[in-house]
Amino acid sequence: MNVRAGGQDGEIPDENLLDHDDCALVRGVLARAGDKWSILVLRILGDGPTRFNALQRAVGGISQRMLTVTLRHLERDGLVSREVTPSKPPRVDYALTSLGQSLREVTEPIGQWALANRGEIEGARIRYDAADL
């Protein structure tokens, strides 16, 4: 979020930070990536093009409608491509676009972070919840 290159450590000088509008953009991306099914779908599509029903089976627990909605969102943002093969029965393959792949790469560190810090997060929650019963 902060645009300076270089240093990794604690203090972050101001200026050079994203303005309010840019935050909305970032938030939009995070919100899309953070909705209930998107990352699951993105992950599975990372294995290669997949058909609708295969996707639904792979995700597990997603309703048809939510899969459709999720795919539409991802498609709209140019993260996923949709290829129709008119046959009988019809066949539709979804795949990651290069944009989608690049997003996956960038979100991956967050996965690492979440795994590395899950204990801390859960601990913090337990402490917090215990504090004000």
Place this chain on the structure above:
Amino acid sequence: MNVRAGGQDGEIPDENLLDHDDCALVRGVLARAGDKWSILVLRILGDGPTRFNALQRAVGGISQRMLTVTLRHLERDGLVSREVTPSKPPRVDYALTSLGQSLREVTEPIGQWALANRGEIEGARIRYDAADL
């Protein structure tokens, strides 16, 4: 059974990829970061400890309630600390914890990505929206 179709991209070792269960965790983190105000608050707190009203002014457009709710969530997850100075009038400073700072560092690449690809995303949306009127 994991991701990674080779592409034009950097390498992501298989062992670092998330399995199905971990996706829920990652999604939780992304959803928290992606809610309407969190990244704004995180950014401002990155500049240093800030009081409630200063935060509200800095964010701009957030209601008192949503700021409170957002701060409680961040605090619960251990991303933000809350320090009360009992005086008159009372003073409460919020600050990033080290966990919060580390999250900011990890989410920063997404900010970069969003900015770098905003044109592509917007273009994709326009194309998508134009396609099925």
Place this chain on the structure above:
DNA sequence: CGGGATCCGTAAAGATACTG
């Protein structure tokens, strides 16, 4: 000053049933 509590409107989630 820094909230908590409550109410309300909207928008998104989700299941189910139906269709080309």
Place this chain on the structure above:
DNA sequence: CAGTATCTTTACGGATCCCG
């Protein structure tokens, strides 16, 4: 097979009033 349509439910977010 791959959706769309319809409906119900839930969560988000804003406004307002109140309190220590």
